[in-house]
Amino acid sequence: MRIMAFDFGTKRIGVAVTDPLQIIANGLTTVHPKDIVEFLKKYLTTEQVERFVVGEPRQMDGSVSQSAPHVKGFITILKKNFPGIPIETIDERFTSKMASAVIAQSGLKKADRQKKELVDTISATIILQSYLEKRSFLS
Known part of the structure; x- marks a missing residue:
């Protein structure tokens, strides 16, 4: 079974999944928040997902960020629509900066890098x- 992760934003939600053996994380797509439940219902008809992992936005000092209420609302939507799938959160403080660095070093054309x-x-x-690494470290 796969694990699915979300980078929640009010304009877009980044979605990633593991392979069925839960070894490798792969970017899947981005989905508009209003379409996420429909997207997941369709995805779950063909793939089994063991758990959801949601990035939890924090300030540099570890306190909750301004977008935290939106993320909590998203988690509530997931729980309501997919009650059989457990949800975990993970600190996502540096993910956007890391993602931008990965893209900058990828060799993509400038227009593609700015998407x-x-x-x-x-x-x-x-x-x-990060979740997979943390889990393997703890086991």
Whole structure:
């Protein structure tokens, strides 16, 4: 079964999933927040997801950021629509900066590097990879 991670934003949600063996995190897509439930319902008809991992925005000092209420609302939507799938959160403080650095070093053309969707998808992938690393460290 796969693990799915989200980089929540009010304009776009970056989505990443693991392979079925939960070894590698792969960027999947970005979805508009209003379309996420429909997207997930469709995805879950063909793929099994063991758990959701949601990036939790924090300030540099570790306190909750301004976007935290939006993320809490997103988690509530996930719980309501997919009650059988457990949800975990993970600190996402540096994911957008890391995603931008990955893109800058990727060799993509400037126009492609500036696509915000790409940053969101890569951020979700970094969130998922961080979760996998943390989990393997703890086991």
